[in-house]
Amino acid sequence: MELMCSCDDPRRRVRGYSDVSSPTSSRLPWARFSAWLECVCVVTFDLELGQAMELVYPHDLRLTDKEKTSICYLSFPDSYSGCLGDTQFSFRLRQTGGQWSTWFVEDGTYNREVPVALQKETAHYFGYVYFRQVKDSSVKRGYFQKSLVLVSRFPFVKLFHSLLQLIAPEYFDKLEPCLEAVCNEIDQWPAPVPGQTLNLPVMGVVIQVRIPCKSDTPGSSPQRQLNQENLLPAPFVLPSVQELDLFRCFQPVLIHIQMLWELMLLGEPVVVMAPSPTISSETVLALTSCIAPLKYCCDYRPYFTIHDNEFKEYTTRTQAPPNIILGVTNPFFIKTLQQWPHIIRLGELKMSGDLPKQVKVKKLTKLKTLDTKPGIYTSYKTFLHKDKTLIKRLLKGIQRKRPSEVQSALLRRHLLELTQSFIIPLERYLASLMPLQRAITPWKNPPQVRPFRQEEFFKSLEHAGPQLTSTQKGDWLSFYRYGGVFSDLLTLMAGTVKGTKK
Numbered sequence: 195m196e197l198m199c200s201c202d203d204p205r206r207r208v209r210g211y212s213d214v215s216s217p218t219s220s221r222l223p224w225a226r227f228s229a230w231l232e233c234v235c236v237v238t239f240d241l242e243l244g245q246a247m248e249l250v251y252p253h254d255l256r257l258t259d260k261e262k263t264s265i266c267y268l269s270f271p272d273s274y275s276g277c278l279g280d281t282q283f284s285f286r287l288r289q290t291g292g293q294w295s296t297w298f299v300e301d302g303t304y305n306r307e308v309p310v311a312l313q314k315e316t317a318h319y320f321g322y323v324y325f326r327q328v329k330d331s332s333v334k335r336g337y338f339q340k341s342l343v344l345v346s347r348f349p350f351v352k353l354f355h356s357l358l359q360l361i362a363p364e365y366f367d368k369l370e371p372c373l374e375a376v377c378n379e380i381d382q383w384p385a386p387v388p389g390q391t392l393n394l395p396v397m398g399v400v401i402q403v404r405i406p407c408k409s410d411t412p413g414s415s416p417q418r419q420l421n422q423e424n425l426l427p428a429p430f431v432l433p434s435v436q437e438l439d440l441f442r443c444f445q446p447v448l449i450h451i452q453m454l455w456e457l458m459l460l461g462e463p464v465v466v467m468a469p470s471p472t473i474s475s476e477t478v479l480a481l482t483s484c485i486a487p488l489k490y491c492c493d494y495r496p497y498f499t500i501h502d503n504e505f506k507e508y509t510t511r512t513q514a515p516p517n518i519i520l521g522v523t524n525p526f527f528i529k530t531l532q533q534w535p536h537i538i539r540l541g542e543l544k545m546s547g548d549l550p551k552q553v554k555v556k557k558l559t560k561l562k563t564l565d566t567k568p569g570i571y572t573s574y575k576t577f578l579h580k581d582k583t584l585i586k587r588l589l590k591g592i593q594r595k596r597p598s599e600v601q602s603a604l605l606r607r608h609l610l611e612l613t614q615s616f617i618i619p620l621e622r623y624l625a626s627l628m629p630l631q632r633a634i635t636p637w638k639n640p641p642q643v644r645p646f647r648q649e650e651f652f653k654s655l656e657h658a659g660p661q662l663t664s665t666q667k668g669d670w671l672s673f674y675r676y677g678g679v680f681s682d683l684l685t686l687m688a689g690t691v692k693g694t695k696k
Contacts (some may be wrong), residue, residue: 269321271471316347463525509530
């Protein structure tokens with residue numbers, strides 16, 4: 195191919211985002227595009243084949259047959275959802291090819307500079323879907339059904355769904371020439387550099403974003419966007435590349451937010467059964483963000499179907515459920531996942547007066563195969579008490595018609611402070627295990643880090659526990675002890691405590 199770089203190893207054509215904007219690399223085909231996206235897919239419904247891949251752009255990207263099949267099934271709501279019109283949702287699938295994008299390989303710089311929750315995936319793809327189903331008498335089936343899918347390794351759910359809202363309606367009208375033009379525009383974007391304000395032009399609109407960097411204070415407001423005065427037309431400013439409307443996602447389960455936070459921190463297996471892939475995927479992604487600034491390190495699938503490659507692995511009854519969050523819409527899963535310990539069954543949002551109707555916690559034995567009512571089906575008992583003050587503030591905010599963004603900020607701040615109160619005693623104890631700085635000299639062997647002793651740590655909680663930073667009441671000590679959570683937490687916190695004591 196004439197445009198391809200002449201080097202032998204295609205993976206060495208572009209090294210890291212810092213090189214993508216260099217004069218040499220900017221001439222390479224799809225270098226800048228591949229810094230953001232793996233590919234764009236179009237999935238359609240074929241009367242003989244069912245879901246079928248109609249188009250992959252750029253054309254010479256190599257997806258495996260398994261990946262193509264998974265993308266096809268995950269890009270369509272199942273028949274039980276009854277989605278008419280336009281629907282947006284997300285999925286996440288395991289990479290099976292063992293190969294990076296043909297044009298771009300990350301050198302690790304981005305992942306070192308960004309908060310852990312926004313790191314680029316190395317073994318999974320994210321899929322961002324814009325699905326359209328409308329009546330069409332010219333089609334034998336009677337409906338036009340097609341999905342436009344952005345495939346990326348970045349968890350930028352807000353950015354990519356906003357991008358789809360711009361390009362998908364135009365694509366459905368003008369088809370491939372429009373898609374080719376958009377991909378060429380993305381191939382001119384600057385690299386995704388954390389901490390910088392980025393202007394991303396597409397279809398006559400400039401999307402302005404800032405990717406957070408590791409030095410940002412967790413929970414702080416996005417920094418004021420810069421350089422707007424020189425842009426015509428005025429940019430479309432996205433306050434976040436990844437944050438969902440947390441309050442809207444959790445409206446039916448607000449009074450149980452404490453339980454959900456505990457389940458996420460413990461890495462418990464959870465199933466979210468929802469009436470649509472939109473609710474399913476948003477709820478799963480909201481759950482994984484509960485424990486920020488920690489990264490949710492277990493597996494999670496915002497939208498999962500019976501056709502998935504891991505279906506048998508996750509539904510087997512011969513072993514305990516894996517540590518994963520599954521988002522599903524097919525009622526068939528009520529039967530196949532009955533042995534799972536925590537099942538969140540959601541319906542369409544209903545109001546009780548001015549307030550959203552809250553689901554109840556129910557015993558797993560009440561989970562029926564047919565006509566299962568909304569609820570959280572679990573035998574789990576929380577270690578910490580509900581924060582009634584938070585719940586009252588949120589419910590009062592609904593009555594006063596407080597903007598959802600403000601409600602989400604309140605909820606996110608509460609969860610952040612809760613997680614930090616849990617982490618701080620661990621960080622303090624880990625820091626005490628580090629050698630003193632004055633003990634390190636070039637003339638002596640390096641001093642050893644003292645071993646982590648659980649009982650010693652538990653003893654330290656009596657005078658330096660979460661009670662110093664949190665008003666949350668409950669049995670914190672038992673929560674730390676529960677389920678042998680320390681090995682996972684220490685993995686999550688790897689790199690948090692650096693250097694030595696002074």
